[in-house]
Amino acid sequence: MDRVYDDKIRLLLVDDEEGFRRTISKRLAKRGMIPVQASDGEECLGILKTTPMDVVVLDVKMPGISGIDTLRLIKQEFENIQVILLTGNVAVSDGIDGIKSGAFDYLTKPVEIDHLVNKIKQAFEIIQLEKEKQKERGYREKLEKKMIDTERLVSLGTMSTGIAHEINNPLAIINESAGFMKQVISSPEMSMFSQKDALLLGIEKIEKSIKRARKITHELLGHVKKQDSQFSQANLKALLYETLGLLKREIKNKQININWEIDPKKNMVWSDPYQLRQVMMNLLSNAIHALGENGSITLSTRETSEDIILEIKDDGIGIPKENLGKIFDPFFTTKPFDEGTGLGLFVAHKILSGLGCKIDVTSTVGKGTCFQIRLPKYDKSNE
Amino acid sequence: MIKIPIKILIVDDEKDFVEMFSLRLKKQGEKVSTAYNGKDALKVLETVPIDVVILDIRMPGMDGIDTLKQIKTLHPIVEVILLTGHGSTETAVEGMKLGAFDYLMKPADFKDINVKLENARKRKDEQEERIRQAEARLLLRRSGDF
Numbered sequence: 001m002d003r004v005y006d007d008k009i010r011l012l013l014v015d016d017e018e019g020f021r022r023t024i025s026k027r028l029a030k031r032g033m034i035p036v037q038a039s040d041g042e043e044c045l046g047i048l049k050t051t052p053m054d055v056v057v058l059d060v061k062m063p064g065i066s067g068i069d070t071l072r073l074i075k076q077e078f079e080n081i082q083v084i085l086l087t088g089n090v091a092v093s094d095g096i097d098g099i100k101s102g103a104f105d106y107l108t109k110p111v112e113i114d115h116l117v118n119k120i121k122q123a124f125e126i127i128q129l130e131k132e133k134q135k136e137r138g139y140r141e142k143l144e145k146k147m148i149d150t151e152r153l154v155s156l157g158t159m160s161t162g163i164a165h166e167i168n169n170p171l172a173i174i175n176e177s178a179g180f181m182k183q184v185i186s187s188p189e190m191s192m193f194s195q196k197d198a199l200l201l202g203i204e205k206i207e208k209s210i211k212r213a214r215k216i217t218h219e220l221l222g223h224v225k226k227q228d229s230q231f232s233q234a235n236l237k238a239l240l241y242e243t244l245g246l247l248k249r250e251i252k253n254k255q256i257n258i259n260w261e262i263d264p265k266k267n268m269v270w271s272d273p274y275q276l277r278q279v280m281m282n283l284l285s286n287a288i289h290a291l292g293e294n295g296s297i298t299l300s301t302r303e304t305s306e307d308i309i310l311e312i313k314d315d316g317i318g319i320p321k322e323n324l325g326k327i328f329d330p331f332f333t334t335k336p337f338d339e340g341t342g343l344g345l346f347v348a349h350k351i352l353s354g355l356g357c358k359i360d361v362t363s364t365v366g367k368g369t370c371f372q373i374r375l376p377k378y379d380k381s382n383e
Numbered sequence: 384m385i386k387i388p389i390k391i392l393i394v395d396d397e398k399d400f401v402e403m404f405s406l407r408l409k410k411q412g413e414k415v416s417t418a419y420n421g422k423d424a425l426k427v428l429e430t431v432p433i434d435v436v437i438l439d440i441r442m443p444g445m446d447g448i449d450t451l452k453q454i455k456t457l458h459p460i461v462e463v464i465l466l467t468g469h470g471s472t473e474t475a476v477e478g479m480k481l482g483a484f485d486y487l488m489k490p491a492d493f494k495d496i497n498v499k500l501e502n503a504r505k506r507k508d509e510q511e512e513r514i515r516q517a518e519a520r521l522l523l524r525r526s527g528d529f
Contacts, residue, residue, distance in 0.1 A: 165468060168468040168488075168489045168490060169397050169400065169468045169489060171489070171490045172397070172400050172404075172468065172489040172490035172491070173397065173399045173400045173403060174490070175490035175491075175493075176400060176403035176404045176406075176407055176490075177403045179403075179407050179493050180403055180406050180407040180410065183407060183410045183411070184410070187410075210490060214490055218488060221488075274473075
């Protein structure tokens with residue numbers, strides 16, 4: 001058991017006395033640790049540049065770069081390496097200096113081999129611990145970032161619906177005013193007015209712009225959640241089928257294949273079917289947009305202990321890595337303004353977080369994109 | 384063909400909207416009344432004959448849904464088209480369950496408005512016609528009894 005563990009320790013032994021090095025190496029090897037050897041500080045640093053090490057056992061008194069200086073250089077460049085110093089019997093102060101400079105510990109020569117082995121193991125444990133901590137820290141940071149992202153999107157969602165709502169009323173007034181002006185100008189009394197066409201042109205532009213603004217506000221509002229979502233048992237396959245029915249024309253035009261890989265046993269979720277359909281609509285029309293002729297969309301479900309994971313996968317153009325973090329942002333789009341508002345995924349994300357669901361995406365340029373939605377499984381106790 | 388004006392009541396707290404919208408409908412030949420809140424709308428309905436009410440859902444005081452309920456209780460034959468600026472189509476659908484003819488989202492397309500107005504008026508006419516016929520049948524049966 002120990003041996004397997006000890007094998008993993010990458011060890012470097014640095015001492016100018018060849019005899020000493022050889023003896024220690026032999027003894028360490030007997031205990032399962034095979035050290036790489038170096039005869040001075042310079043060689044040690046050279047090895048470290050090319051070969052990753054965990055623990056360095058370092059003699060303090062060496063020609064050339066002193067042990068303490070070597071230690072400092074090691075610590076500067078390789079902060080994860082632990083260093084155990086070997087000092088002469090009389091030079092305890094060297095050891096203390098060493099610890100101040102970041103050494104793990106020091107041992108005085110002559111070295112008791114079991115003592116050294118223990119120290120190496122301890123140093124290695126510290127490294128493992130440190131690595132765990134770093135991993136955990138990284139994980140936590142990632143999680144926090146994701147939470148901030150989600151929160152940001154939720155508050156953006158609330159604000160955008162508020163704005164859209166407030167803009168619709170003035171927009172309606174502009175709309176009726178422009179429409180009325182058009183009626184007046186088109187009336188028979190105005191038939192002799194020479195500038196009529198110019199005015200009509202202007203009004204036409206106003207009306208076109210109203211339509212454009214309306215598309216944005218309506219898209220933002222099309223899904224506004226009432227206080228109580230209507231949760232019920234929802235059949236994913238039936239919902240997808242209905243949604244695809246609404247997209248029939250586009251699917252036919254591009255001759256898109258739909259691959260159904262939905263297990264009827266992993267199909268029932270507990271959610272708001274009306275809002276889910278809106279999400280599917282946005283995701284499926286995106287998928288269709290990403291596909292050329294004869295592309296495929298694959299619909300599949302998976303099951304975990306509590307959730308159903310729905311995957312909507314296309315083999316279309318894919319999303320470049322640098323855009324992947326932005327696709328859920330409002331108004332982010334790569335399409336021209338008359339083709340996309342950049343709100344589809346934003347709205348989908350918003351709806352899903354309102355429903356307590358999660359959405360994830362993976363994508364490779366040229367290969368396609370896959371959206372995964374995690375939905376709570378339906379069971380009888382829901383009702 | 385001579386256009387038979389639709390008798391419309393517009394109810395919305397946005398005065399500018401009511402003003403421009405009614406000008407536009409009047410210009411087209413409709414007969415338009417206006418109100419800026421639910422209470423006033425009910426007052427107008429007491430005194431003026433109305434075919435279709437165009438009713439904003441979100442108003443201060445008595446909101447559109449409450450007004451709709453009152454209208455449907457007091458004047459069940461009058462048709463109501465709901466107008467929503469705040470996208471909650473669910474509220475609009477709820478309104479339809481309470482008897483509204485249809486709904487429109489602001490800013491609405493004038494063509495859509497006209498189609499819905501025309502259909503609403505038609506439904507009201509047909510309903511009135513059925514009532515007339517039923518009354519006639521009732522009268523006939525009565526005279527037969529005696």
